Amino acid sequence: MESLKLSVLAETLIGSEIVKLGGIIKEKIRQGQEIYNYTIGDFDSSQFPIPTALKNEIIKAYNDGYTTYPAADGEAVLRNAVAGFIEKNEGLHYEPNEILIAAGGRPLIYAVYRAIVDKGDKVIYPVPSWNNNHYVHFTEAVHVQIEATRENNFMPTAAQIKPHIKEATLIAVCSPLNPTGTTFKKEELEAICDLVIEENKRRKPDEKKLYLMYDQIYWTLTYGDTRHYNPVSLRPQMKEYTIFIDGISKAFASTGVRVGWALGPATIIAKMKAINSHVGAWAPMAEQNAVAKFLTQQEEVQNFLTHFKEEISYRLSEIYKGFIQLKNEGHPVDAIAPQAAIYLTIQIALAGKRAGQNQLNNQQDVTEYILNEAGLAIVPFNAFGADKQSNWYRLSVGCCKKEDIPKMLGKLKAALQKLH
DSSP: OOOOOOOHHHHHOOOOHHHHHHHHHHHHHHTTOOOEEOOOSSOOTTTSOOOHHHHHHHHHHHHTTOOSOOOTTOOHHHHHHHHHHHHHHHOOOOOGGGEEEESSHHHHHHHHHHHHOOTTOEEEEEESOSSHHHHHHHTTOEEEEEEOOGGGTTOOOHHHHGGGGGGEEEEEEESSOTTTOOOOOHHHHHHHHHHHHHHHHHSOTTSOOOEEEEEOTTTTOBOTTOOOOOHHHHOGGGGGTEEEEEESTTTTTOTTTOOEEEEOOHHHHHHHHHHHHHHTOOOOHHHHHHHHHHHTOHHHHHHHHHHHHHHHHHHHHHHHHHHHHHHHTTOSEEEOOOOBTTEEEEEEOOTTOEETTEEOOSHHHHHHHHHHHHOEEOEEGGGGTSOTTOOEEEEEOTTOOGGGHHHHHHHHHHHHHTBO
C-alpha cells in the first residue's frame, strides 16, 4: 500500500536532530545509565530557577485575573516596558508600534521569514546556526549557506557574504551564536552592515530591500572581555533594514514562560503582527503583564543577571579548562574559550581511531562512542547544518551541575585513553 501523501512541506520537512538525539538520551537514562546531558539549550530549573520577582509577578497576574486573550501585537504595558529596557541597557530607541510580542523567539523568527521571504528568494545564513535551514525550507526559499570556520570562531564574515548579496532578500544571523557561544567582532559586524546599506542604495525604489534578521536572544550573557554589538548602534541607518529577535527565554532562564519580542521597522512589524495573529502564537496575558512589571525593577533584574552569569560562566570555564588540560596531555580534543550564551564549542577528533575491536569510522561513531563510554551527551555541529564529518560540537551547560564537572571530565579522559 502506498504511504499517505500529504503536503510537500510536510513530506519534506526534517525533524529536529536535537530532539531525535534527546530521545536516545532519555532512553539511556530510563535504563539507569548516568548521562551528562549537555545537549539541550534549556535550563534545569533546580539549578537555574527563574527570578523570584518574576515568578511572584506571574502568580499575582493570574490571581488578578489576567487570563484572557492579549492584544495581537502584545500588551501595551509590556511593549512600553520592553522599549524602556532596551533603551536603558542597549541605547536603542524603539516606539511601541515598532515592537511585537510573541510566545518566545520562534514564532517571531517564523513571522520574519513569512513577512519578507517569497518562494525562490535567496536567504543567506551561516552554518552552524540554529534552525535557519528549516525556516528557509518553510518559505521555499533558496539556501545560501555560509560555512563558518574555526579561524573566525564560527562567525560568518562580510567577505563570505559579499559574493551572494546582490540577489539576496534576507541575511539571518545570531550573536551570541547558538550553537557556538561566540560573538561578532565589532569590525566584522560593521562590515556586514556596510554591505547591506550599500546594496540597498543600489536597489531601485520598487525593488524589495535586503533585510537583516539579528537574533540576539543571548545578548545579556557575555563573559570576561566579550562585548555584545548590534547593527543599529554601529550603523543607525541599519534601523530601516534590521529586525531584532529578543526576549526573556535565555536572559532570565525562562524558556518555558514564553515571552519574546521583535524590534523593527513599523511596516514590517505590522505585517508580522498580522501573520502571528493568524497563527495565534501570543505570549499569555498573565506572563506579559508580569514581565512588564519585572523589567522595570532594575535592581532585581541586575541582581539576577549578576548571579546567573557567574554560575553559567563558572561551568563554561571549568569545562573549557578541562578540555585544554586533556589537549595538553596529547588527546585529540580542543575548545574555544567561553565568550557568551550557555554554550561551549568543543572539538573531539577521534574518527579513524579504534576502541578494542571497534573502529570509529566517522563522526557519528565518535558521537556514539563518547555517549556510550563517557556518558557525555553533546550535539554535533552537523545538527546545525555543518558538514556531516565536522568534529566540532555544542556543549550546553544549562542542565550542568557544578559537582558533575570533575566526574564528567574523568570519564571522558578514561574513554579517550581506551583509544589507539
